[in-house]
Every structure is written in C-alpha cells, then in structure tokens.
Amino acid sequence: MGCIACKSNPKNKIQSNLDLSTDQDRISSHRIIKIKTKDQLSFNPSLFVGLRKGNIEDNYIFEKTIHTGSYGLVRLALNKITSLKRAIKTISKEHIGKDMKLHAQFYSEIDILKQTDHPNIIKLYEFYEDAMYYHLVTEYIPGGELFDYIIKSKMLSEPIAAQFMRQLLSAVAYCHLNNIVHRDLKPENLLIDAQSQEATLKVIDFGLSAFYDSKVNMTKQYGTSYYVAPEVLRRNYNEKCDIWSCGVILYILLSGRPPFNGNSSPEIVRRVQKGEFSFEGPSWDGVTPMAKKLIKRMLDYDPNTRISANEALTDEWIIYNASYITRDENLTQISLWNLKTFRVEQKLQRAVLTYIASQISNKEEIKQLGEAFRDMDTNGDGKLSKEEVLEAFYTLGGNGFSQKDIEDIIRQVDVNNSGYIDYTEFIMATARKESLLCIENLDSAFKAFDEDGSGKISAIELKNVFGKELIATDEVWKEMINEVDENGDGEIDLTEFRAMMTHIFDNRN
Structure with a gap:
C-alpha cells in the first residue's frame, strides 16, 4: 500500500511529428454494411454518434469549466431535453489550424470512441462543429482523477x-x-x-x-x-x-x-x-x-x-x-432473469432500445448493471460469450439451462449480430422497464428519429439516421415503418411510437 506523492509532469511528453493521414499506425475501422432485407438489419451504438447541426448552446446549458488545456477546455453541461449531465470537450480550430496531422488526430479520437462499447471506457454521445470550435460531448465522470x-x-x-x-x-x-x-x-x-x-x-x-x-x-x-x-x-x-x-x-x-x-x-x-x-x-x-x-x-x-x-x-x-470484492448476487439474479425474459421482435424496437440504452439511460442504474456485467464477464474482454452466460446461470443455481437456452437468449439480445452480448446490449436487455421506457426517454428518442420535427417519423428519416453505415433499399426502411404504422399513413406518430415500445416487456415484472 502507499500514498501517491507524484503525478506526471505535463512537460514530460514525447511526441514526434507525423502525418497521421498516411501513417500505417492508423487503420480505420469504419465499414459500410449493405442491407438487402429488413431481417439483415443490425444496430450498434455507433450509429447514433454523429455530427450534429446547429449551435451547441441550443441543446446544452454550460455550467462550469472542469479542465483547461492548451487545446481548449472541458466543461460540464446540461442537456436541455433530457436534463442529463455531459462533459463537453471544446477544441479551438485556431489551435488545430491547417495542420493535417492534428486534424487526423482529432478525427481518429472520434472514430475510436464511436467504435468502443465498454463499461470502463468513456462514452462519446455526439459532436458539433461551428465556425470557431469542435465540441465532443461525452459522459460526465464526477469523481475526478x-x-x-x-x-x-x-x-x-x-x-x-x-x-x-x-x-x-x-x-x-x-x-x-x-x-x-x-x-x-x-x-x-x-x-x-x-x-x-x-x-x-x-x-x-x-x-x-x-x-x-x-x-x-x-x-x-x-x-x-x-x-x-x-x-x-x-x-x-x-x-x-x-x-x-x-x-x-x-x-x-x-x-x-x-x-x-x-x-x-x-x-x-x-x-x-x-x-x-x-x-x-x-x-x-x-x-x-x-x-x-x-x-x-x-x-x-x-x-x-x-x-x-x-x-x-x-x-x-x-x-x-x-475475492475481497463484495458481490450483489440479487442484482445479478435480476439481470439474468431479465436476460431470460427479453423478447423484441420488431427492428425499430431494437433500434430505439439501442438508442436509449447508449444515449439517455439512467446513469445510476447503468453503474449497477455495469457491475453485474463485469461479474459475468469472467475473462474481462468487455463482452459476454455463450460460455460466460451459461456459467452465470449455473453459479446462481440455474442448472436447468441448456446450451440451446443460452443460444436463444443471445440471439434475442444480440442486436448487432456479433455472436456475443455487448455492453450496451446487456444494459438494453436488463434495465428496469419503468426506467428504460419512461415517457421522458421515449419522447427524447422520438425527437431523435423525427429529424424534421414534424411530429412523425418517415422512412426517409430512418434512412437519414442509419444511412451513413447501413446502406439499404427504400423498401427496407418502409418495411420498418409498416411494422408499426397502425393507421396506415406511411409514417409513425408519437402515439404509435409509444405503443410500439411500451409493449416490449409485457412479460417482465
């Protein structure tokens, strides 16, 4: 044990000049998925992390400065719609200037954070660009270093x-x-x-x-x-x-x-x-x-x-x-029960759940579920395999579960078709219904999909939301709408949207 008497001197940096736009060190992970049928659609949290239009102050109230550096500053801000706290890293364009290396470095950070989905990696929600600054909106970590x-x-x-x-x-x-x-x-x-x-x-x-x-x-x-x-x-x-x-x-x-x-x-x-x-x-x-x-x-x-x-x-x-870490077995039991009872059939339901779980879920509940996720993730790779889920059920007395039962659970929860249960998928499947699907979350999600603010979600808007990474025919987006469109007008209004989501967990207490 020991007390900490040293922190690294910010002057003790080692950096060389390099052109990241041509360097072998950086290999982009971005990929476009071509979709031919609705059944092929899969959803990652990265789909909802993108460049936002307009003035950032239209959507956020800045409260205080958390950190100041040579590049700019980090401020605590409040989202005007969700009232959720965010940390916003503001980078001066003057600092980056015309230096392509710094530009590439900045977009590399965005690209990497978009692709990560792990309880111990800071989450990027969105980013803005205006005439003078770039703004990265991330989760707020209140405890400090x-x-x-x-x-x-x-x-x-x-x-x-x-x-x-x-x-x-x-x-x-x-x-x-x-x-x-x-x-x-x-x-x-x-x-x-x-x-x-x-x-x-x-x-x-x-x-x-x-x-x-x-x-x-x-x-x-x-x-x-x-x-x-x-x-x-x-x-x-x-x-x-x-x-x-x-x-x-x-x-x-x-x-x-x-x-x-x-x-x-x-x-x-x-x-x-x-x-x-x-x-x-x-x-x-x-x-x-x-x-x-x-x-x-x-x-x-x-x-x-x-x-x-x-x-x-x-x-x-x-x-x-x-072995010294206190485990909340009751929380793990509840999480496993919710995994077992998770049933979602419609593609738009899966997309909306992914959005809510990754963008606007209750932070305290996420912390608790993150602990359950880490307990089940026995090899610590940030995702749950069939073997890890099966082991979790066995540990808590679920000996009646077969390999097929676990495969059925993963098939339901695995919305991005990776073969594993990723962190956001776990949150989506195990969170309490009243927390995940509260009116505030549903209304915020509806506004995110209703890009033009018309009060209805169209197939064109779905294409705009997902089209940067999911390339599909117009018929695919129309099929998603038709699954939910009760009055047959070719669009989804707020009433239809709420009805679609509130029936998801009818089999869950």
Whole structure:
C-alpha cells in the first residue's frame, strides 16, 4: 500500500511529428454494411454518434469549466431535453489550424470512441462543429482523477488497487481485441465516477490512440515519459506498450512513486531505456510477492515475452484479490432473469432500445448493471460469450439451462449480430422497464428519429439516421415503418411510437 506523492509532469511528453493521414499506425475501422432485407438489419451504438447541426448552446446549458488545456477546455453541461449531465470537450480550430496531422488526430479520437462499447471506457454521445470550435460531448465522470482519490485517502490496499487495475486491464484488453492501442495510459487519463473504493474507473483521452495492424509494428513516438515503454523510444512497438504503462501505474499505486523517476524528462527517458527498477524501500515491505510478480510481468523489457492484457486479467494477484470484492448476487439474479425474459421482435424496437440504452439511460442504474456485467464477464474482454452466460446461470443455481437456452437468449439480445452480448446490449436487455421506457426517454428518442420535427417519423428519416453505415433499399426502411404504422399513413406518430415500445416487456415484472 502507499500514498501517491507524484503525478506526471505535463512537460514530460514525447511526441514526434507525423502525418497521421498516411501513417500505417492508423487503420480505420469504419465499414459500410449493405442491407438487402429488413431481417439483415443490425444496430450498434455507433450509429447514433454523429455530427450534429446547429449551435451547441441550443441543446446544452454550460455550467462550469472542469479542465483547461492548451487545446481548449472541458466543461460540464446540461442537456436541455433530457436534463442529463455531459462533459463537453471544446477544441479551438485556431489551435488545430491547417495542420493535417492534428486534424487526423482529432478525427481518429472520434472514430475510436464511436467504435468502443465498454463499461470502463468513456462514452462519446455526439459532436458539433461551428465556425470557431469542435465540441465532443461525452459522459460526465464526477469523481475526478483516480489519483486525486488516492491522495485524499492516503493509502491504498492491494484489494482496492486490484479492483481498479482489473477495470483498467479490462478496458485495455477490449481495446487490443479490437485492434486499438491507447498509447498514453497514465493516471491523469483514468477517471472515477465517485470518491469511493467501489468507484467505476473510466479510461479517457484517446487523442493519441490508433487502430493498428497486428502484423505491422508501429514506429511513431507517443506518450508521457514516466509511462512510455522502452520500445516506443526505439520506434518499433506494438500494443504491448499499453501493458508497460499499466505496469508503471500499478507500481505507483502500491508504492507511491514511479519505477523510473528523474528531475527532467531526458533523465526519466534514460532510465526507461535501461528498464531497470527495484522493490527496495519501506513502501514495499508490506506488498505481497504476488503483486511484485505481476509488476515484473508487465514491466518485462521484451514486449514479445511481456504479459498481455488478457493474461494479466487472469493473473493470480488479480484473481485472489477479486475475492475481497463484495458481490450483489440479487442484482445479478435480476439481470439474468431479465436476460431470460427479453423478447423484441420488431427492428425499430431494437433500434430505439439501442438508442436509449447508449444515449439517455439512467446513469445510476447503468453503474449497477455495469457491475453485474463485469461479474459475468469472467475473462474481462468487455463482452459476454455463450460460455460466460451459461456459467452465470449455473453459479446462481440455474442448472436447468441448456446450451440451446443460452443460444436463444443471445440471439434475442444480440442486436448487432456479433455472436456475443455487448455492453450496451446487456444494459438494453436488463434495465428496469419503468426506467428504460419512461415517457421522458421515449419522447427524447422520438425527437431523435423525427429529424424534421414534424411530429412523425418517415422512412426517409430512418434512412437519414442509419444511412451513413447501413446502406439499404427504400423498401427496407418502409418495411420498418409498416411494422408499426397502425393507421396506415406511411409514417409513425408519437402515439404509435409509444405503443410500439411500451409493449416490449409485457412479460417482465
């Protein structure tokens, strides 16, 4: 255990000039799906994250500044329609200027955040562009930086450190599974939602992140000197650079000081290049050999033998300390029952549920369901497999469930046809009906689909909402409308919309 006496100096940055528009480090994940029939439609939360038209102040009330940096600032804001709090990162166009590298970096962050769907990665809701600024609207994390909490608490036990590291490693494992490398993991980029040891951790700031090709090593230097991996300094690295950064973070959590320290950035870099560290000093006297062993595996100088994020999640130290975490079995039981009873047949119902679950769900309920999701996600990869769902039912006494039963559950919940239950799909299927489908949420969702504000949703509007990623014939969008259009006028009004949604969970208490 230890108190935190250091935070990385913002001057200790290592960045090189590069043209991200041509660099091999960045490989776009964006893909267009061609749809021939309505049955082929699938829905991802990324469908609803897009560039919004108009003045951002028409939709948000700015309350206070959370952070100020060289690029601009982050402010707390209130959505005028939903009354939900959001953090809005405003970037000056003057700062970016005509520099194509900075432009590419900015849009890379948007592209990556659109594709991520994980309880420990900050969520991007939408973004705006006006004459002077770009605005990224993300979830608001009220607890501040993880290290601020540790400084306040003055000490950190191994079970608490493991609880936070498990969340961080889960986010990193998810990123690496999806060919995303963060490249700037550090305490300042880890926020918590409450000043509590039970807090949910969120990884933020994907501005230096990139999609990568697992067969091609990256060559561009990025990072912060305390946390940068030695192979990044050699300009020949892969996703394992993130594991090195995690190892540095764990070292600091347990000792209160970094493994590679110095009075200047060049001095720190020289020590990183050597890769030599020790567990000497009184701060390490009470730390278990298991914890030190994991740190050594994460700070292995050779990235080829360095532990992966998935391997770190199954390390004995993480598993042992997980037993100290209090589980709410009642919450998990309710979540499993809701998974079992989830039934949605119409495509538009699935789309609207995805929108509500990803954009406007109750934050406190999401936090609780996120804990149940993490408990079921035994390998920590940020998605639930058939085996993990089956194991969860067995653990809580559901021995009567067969493999086919689980396959039926996943088929119902898996709205994007990935073969797994993703985080947003889990929220969508397990949230309380009265919370998910309250009048406020339904009306907000209706307005999101009713783009022209006419009071009715047309096939053209559905095409506009989904058409950037889902290319389908006009007949497909008309079929979606016809499933719900009770009066036969070719559009969906608010009454029809509410009726469509409120009957979804009739079999659920």
